[in-house]
Amino acid sequence: MPEFAGVLYAILKRHPEGIKEYDLINLLKQPEQGVFEPELDFGDPLVLFQTHFILFHQLYMLRDQLLAEQSGDLSIHTTHIALKEYQPGQAGITETDRLRAYYLDLSELEKTGVNDVEQLLNGFWQNMDACLSDEERLTALSELGLDADASEQSIKRQYRKLMHQYHPDKHGGSLSKSQSLTAAYRKLI
Numbered sequence: 001m002p003e004f005a006g007v008l009y010a011i012l013k014r015h016p017e018g019i020k021e022y023d024l025i026n027l028l029k030q031p032e033q034g035v036f037e038p039e040l041d042f043g044d045p046l047v048l049f050q051t052h053f054i055l056f057h058q059l060y061m062l063r064d065q066l067l068a069e070q071s072g073d074l075s076i077h078t079t080h081i082a083l084k085e086y087q088p089g090q091a092g093i094t095e096t097d098r099l100r101a102y103y104l105d106l107s108e109l110e111k112t113g114v115n116d117v118e119q120l121l122n123g124f125w126q127n128m129d130a131c132l133s134d135e136e137r138l139t140a141l142s143e144l145g146l147d148a149d150a151s152e153q154s155i156k157r158q159y160r161k162l163m164h165q166y167h168p169d170k171h172g173g174s175l176s177k178s179q180s181l182t183a184a185y186r187k188l189i
Contacts, residue, residue, distance in 0.1 A: 005062045007033050009083070018075065018082030025051060049117040056103040075149045079134055084149070132187055143184035152189065159185040 028035040042048045059076050066072040073084040141150055144158050166177040
């Protein structure tokens, strides 16, 4: 395993419950890791973006390697990065990850300048009100009977399955249950 990937893998093994991107970056900034410079200035939006991009590039490369070796998988999200067990057949039926192609394309890093990053950040803060907190997301997923790693496709599939069961027009259906399922689904999608 290449050096950066090896360091990532070792850290993730020490955090089986998962770790937030911020905490992972801080661990990678420690001198003994030798990955990121301890003096990185995250007040500079471009430095912050580049650090994030490089980390996610390495995480997706590590995920691909683990799947190819059939030795594990990764859950990759800014609020939860976790090493997962390999599930047989997973590499062949993995859903399309829209971000994977972006982070594996280093030309995206090279062509993103400070103005682009500032536009991304401005858009982020403008949309922040529409974002769910971790707790709200987990509550909505729980309502659908899903765990934190649920993909968009599995959320849609589970919602259709549950609505088929609980739709008020169905025998044994429930208006209140179908409304709570729909509310949870709309928060997630």
